[in-house]
Amino acid sequence: MNSISTIPDADAAEAPHFGAVRTAFQQYESQTRAAGEPDWLASLRRRQLTRFLAAGYPTRRDEDWRHTSLDAVVSMPFALASSAGPDGRIVQLLEGSAFSSVSGQRLVFVNGYLIPELSRAVRSSDGVYVAGFASAVQEKSEILRARLTADAEDGSDGSLGALNLAFAREGAVVIVPANTVLDEPIVLVFVSFPQTAGERTHVRNVIMTGPNSRATVIEHYIGLGTESAVTSSVTELHAGQGAVFEHLKLQDESNSVFHLATLRARLESSSKVSCHSFALGSRLARQNVLATLAGEGIEAVFNGLYLGDADRLIDHYLSVDHAAAGCASHEFFNGVLDDKATGVFYGRIRVRQHAQKTDAKQTNKNLLLSDDAAVHTRPQLEIYADDVKCTHGATIGQLDPEGLFYLRSRGLPVATARRTLIHAFAGEIIERVWCGAARDILNRLVWERVERTRHVSGSER
């Protein structure tokens, strides 16, 4: 049925480091073939690898990557991460991790391998499907084939998305049937625990929520160890007509990890969707949010908070496509940058010609706590309809001296006053999380991080 496509041979112009990518792919392919992966996926992986080899890694010459260099990722050795079983340190990390108290279904991945012993997934009577990608491609072969093929052809996630699917060993597949209400959030935990420098983990998640369903999915990325590594994550989200869905991502990886991620969302009419990105960790983090508002009457919120210190870089790239009339999309991103950290925010809103009565709003606010911290923020509105409301605004500033003085004049120590203001700034974002349990957890977590901020207790103002 499927002829498995071939990968073109390397030519002289090909970057030398792609040799390792080819070798890794050959090895990986023999594993997946031995595991009996469907032909359509094998073929898709080859096409994606070919796409990656042709395009290569994005460079700063790409307009969308102007402020974010992947040189360090390119020069790192290319080796697929190996499984690190459920050892004591991982168990301990999970027990103390942010969402450990949240009951409900849970999948735990370590270095991109599903660890069933640490997971809690049940085949529930309501028909909700929660499983690892490797079993899902067997059990839900036709659904995933259609989904992944369409997403691959769309190609909006670029060469990194192609590389991701070529190597994606695991990930979570969540399918919520129509009219099903899930009370508990589904928690997906991705632990990176690199053993040698340059280990790569590729996870591919697929979330499909049926018409008029209600669900929450939390993705939590954490790590152990100090070896440099690359986590590549792509989540495909499809929210059905009238679905109410909340997606919350907490990226809190080790400071030696490069985190390259995409959330691609296709929202159908009358759906109400909130996507949150909390970027607290990793050395370099790139989060793409590529959303298509495909039907009328959608309410979408894209909400994010990034905290940066040391010389870390946190990049959010948003592209929201209003392809239908009468939709609202609101983007709120706040950043707190300390030391020599850099924040990048790019927000593109496209309103197609027939997408009348669009209400699109974008704000990006940044708080710089040190003289060496930097931020690059760029809105881009492309409006082809004439009856729309589109606003955008970006601010970059320091803590308000009047606010600080006011708090101190009531007896708050200067460090507490600073923390209070920073936390309030972060709190604007946290407050938008619907899931109460997650909101409380994030409030505590962010407060802890702010406590650690070096410049909080500083006397400069």
Place this chain on the structure above:
Amino acid sequence: MQPILEIDQLEAGVQGKQILKGISLKIYPGEMHAIMGPNGSGKSTLASILAGRDGYEIIRGRVLYQGRNLLELSPEDRAREGVFLAFQYPVEIPGVNSAYFLKVALNEVRKYRGMPELDAIEFLALVKEKIKLLDLDEELLKRPVNVGFSGGEKKRNEVLQMAVLEPRLAVLDETDSGLDIDALKIVANGVNCLRKPDNAQLVITHYQRLLDHIVPDKVHVLVDGRIVMSAGKELALELESKGYDWIVREAKRVN
């Protein structure tokens, strides 16, 4: 008896420009003083210096608070020692809940004074009692500090904070400005209720009308950075009927 506040020949300025040109006054326990004066006379500068706002240079003189050098204390230490400034323009703090803020502030002050901290229930009981005094809606406590408050609510909220923190020295910087007559009466009533034999209040105002409702022991007139006249409360009435011009002329003549 030791004064609560003693200002002695205070000269101060901002960005190289001298604003206060030698101010002296003493406020004893149980007293309320009013400082009146035309715009630009240095009233708010004085209030800011007493509360410890950044950016002011002290050129000469000293300020003693209960016998201690006030100017060497940080704003938070002044607050804990019992100095309170009701802001002319209360600051909006988005994202910080009013009740939370007030509780943290009160407990900072209590800790400093060696008193046990109040828990949420005790705090709420206290604040509910004080809030009645100012005829404020309890719902305001659930909102972020001063955000979405009307002008009058902001000023009443300042006096509520004062009622909760129970300062030894309260400086009210134009707390009457922008208030309608009803709000003015509520604020004045609040301030009157907080007068105690062991505390002191310094009321800074441009207009006499606040002094219809709160009766100062002394009125000082500040003109061009100097106190040009000090007298009893009847001085306020004279200023109201005759304006500031005559006193400004008088001051120039004397100099």
